[in-house]
Amino acid sequence: MSLVVVTEMEHVAYVKLHRPEVRNAFNPEMIAEITKVFRDLDTRADLRAIVLQGEGKAFCAGADLNWMREMVNFSFAQNKEDSAKLFAMFEAIAECTLPVIGHIHGAAFGGALGLVAVCDEVIAEEGTQFCFSEVKLGIAPAVISAFVNRKALAGKVRPLMLSGVVFNSHVAQQAGLVNEIVPAGEGHSAVQRVLHSYLQCGPTAVRATKKLLNKIPSMNWSQQQESTTTLIAELRASTEGQEGLKSFLEKREPSWRSH
Secondary structure (H helix, E strand, O other): OOOEEEEEEOOEEEEEEOOHHHOOOEOHHHHHHHHHHHHHHOOOOOOOEEEEEEOOOOOEOOEOHHHHHHHOOOOHHHHHHHHHHHHHHHHHHHOOOOOEEEEEOOEEEOOHHHHHHOOOEEEEEOOOEEEOHHHHHOOOOHHHHHHHHHHOOHHHHHHHHHHOOEEEHHHHHHOOOOOEEEOOOOHHHHHHHHHHHHHOOOHHHHHHHHHHHHHHHHOOHHHHHHHHHHHHHHHHHOHHHHHHHHHHHOOOOOOOOOO
């Protein structure tokens, strides 16, 4: 049985973690499956967005207990290889050029916060519990820190990562991990509302913008100047850019707009 279920509707792929019996905790098989799913979806020109969510009572409980038991006997090399695959999973989501909307409910513990961090927009239901639980086990939130620190406010998230305290959706929002909090049970309708905004935008422009936002932090000033001026020139001259500008001037809907 697949550990990740993908359904599609109106140019949106819904990626659902599907191990509800263990609160969608991930193991090596699930990590490989998530990585492949996002890499494959990224190649799809017909898609406009991805929704990441979890089946059952919780979004994701982090690492699977059986996997953790196996780790006890891992050598350094095995641990390094295992961690590299985990990093690759987060990177596949973060670097996916489609916008990724996270629907978080119930709980997001440990590595699940890496999944939260690589979403472009996060909707959390009231009552969701969050925790960087690694330090309580004598390990560190090492792999996810690269992605968490890229998104969250360092001064807000640092004590959460160092103390391992359980925190709520409001603290997660203040830290920059969550964009919007909705009442429990209303996450799906909130996701649909948010998706509507993305579907109004030029699909090529959205992907190009995400690529740019991912690249800018690693560029020096001259590289930023070159990359940004080149991109806007390319998009203005593109078929989509021309259609967008003309539709605006002609006061009509662009061809890609969802109604």
